[in-house]
Structures are given as structure tokens and as C-alpha cells.
Amino acid sequence: MNPHDPIPARLAALKTMKTSELKAKWRELFDSEPPPFNRRYLESRLAYRIQELAYGGLKPETVRRLEKLGEDLDGGDRKKSRVRADLTPIAGTRLIREWQGVEHVVTVTADGFEWQGRPYKSLSAIARAITGTRWNGWVFFGLKNRRRA
Template sequence: MSSGRRVARLAALKTTSTPELKAQWRDLFDSEPPSFNRRYLESRLAYRIQELAYGGLKPEMVRRLERLGEELDGGDKKKRGIRLDRERPISGTRLLREWQGVEHVVTVTADGFDWQGRPYKSLSAIARAITGTRWNGWVFFGLKNRRART
């Protein structure tokens, strides 16, 4: 694929329908797309398109990242799962969620979350403020699978 076509394909992700993004996911990753929000699909597809065009991380970098991960969790895969499911994202992480055509950006802080310049203790409170209904904040922002883990 030429550089120009690649750039056009990346730019088109913003205006591509969600069902088409999911179809591209199946095509590029050979798996079902996760139930995360649209912005997540766009960013991962953009990365994958570039990865296929220019190559992924060098093996040396992959090994280095794996070593760093093992230092954090002692190589215990069970701890990795707990960290992913139960702990808050790292401070400074930005969570994006589109709701009724409006993009909402939440920043993770040391003691909670920030949305529209206001501090919140929980993602559920932010999800409730956005939607007017009760939500599990982790599910609303795509940080937790909707189905119970077994």
C-alpha cells in the first residue's frame, strides 16, 4: 500500500461507521473486536495499519517491555489480570467516550478522575452525570468487559 493510500485510510477512520470499523478489525486482527468504545477501535486500527506498513516493535523492545512488566508484577500472570480489571489506570491517562454524538474526555488523577474541570471520586459518577442514568463507570468507559469473567 502506498504512503498516500495509507494516510487516506488512517484519515478515513474518523468518518467510518462503527460496523465498518469492526469489520476492519476482523480483517486486520483476525479476531472479534472488543466491546470498547469507538475511539479505542479507531486508535488500535490506526496503530495496526501503521504496524503492518512499517513493522511493529523491534524484538529487543518487546523483550524490554516484558521485563518491565515482570518487574511490576513479579512475573505473576494472575496479578496482571487483577491489575487490568481492578486497579485504576495510571494517573494522567485520558479516557475517551462518545455519548450521543459528544466526545467526553476524563483524565485519571492521583486521587480520582477529572471531567470538565471538576474532580470526581468514581467513573460511575461521571457516567451518571453524562447519561443521567446509573452505569458501571468501568463498563461505560470500556475498561471492563460487560460479561462476567470466569
């Protein structure tokens, strides 16, 4: 990808790059190690960054407005909102768990989870539907170690 190519061509090139090339591009554009997320996440963040560098980022007043809206939603607890965001898998992630010889696939959605074509607000509700008993959904799907909980 040539930095002098038109922006649409640079964005299209992201789709044809190998994951290792995307990670190298991340290091170049963000000057940090890429996060351990899926390819789609890397592509979308790189596309945003390419446009941000070419056209400029958000205006300071827009950033302030977004921060104010975020504080209104989470009560201003910045640490709590960061922890929540870091723990929740990104939308599109598939969680796979075998239970009594049956493989169950849960897809993370923007507003919760989907299992067997039905939306759920929590992993615990899905784990309960699968097992018939109460489970911590994060533990059931291997996202949290019971001993550290």
C-alpha cells in the first residue's frame, strides 16, 4: 500500500492484505502493537486511521460532546466503563462450547448474544437454557476462570 495512493484505493487494499501485513500496517500507523482482535476489527480500525490521518480526526468539541454523553450513560465512572468494554468480546465473535456431546455456538451481537437464532441479553441465560441449571455464563463459555472470579 503506497501512502500516495488515493484514499479509496488504500482502503480497498486492506481487504487483500494478509493478517501479518495488517499488523505491520497497524504498527506503522498507530506506533503500537496491534491488539489481539480479529481481522475485521484490524481492517476497520486501520481504515478509520487512514482516513483520520488524511482528512483529520474529530473536532475537539465533538470529542468533548461524546465524552459528556458517555459520562451521562455510565455515571462518569471512566474506569468501570473501560473495564466493561475490555471484557466484552466484540460483536461478531463466536463462542463455541460443547455440552454433553452437542456443540453450541453463540454469536456476540451489538446488544447482547444470539443462540439458536434467538437474542439473549446475557451468557448466563444461554448457559441456563443449555444445561438446565444456573451457571455463570462467562465461566461456562470459558471467558472467565472460576477460581479467579
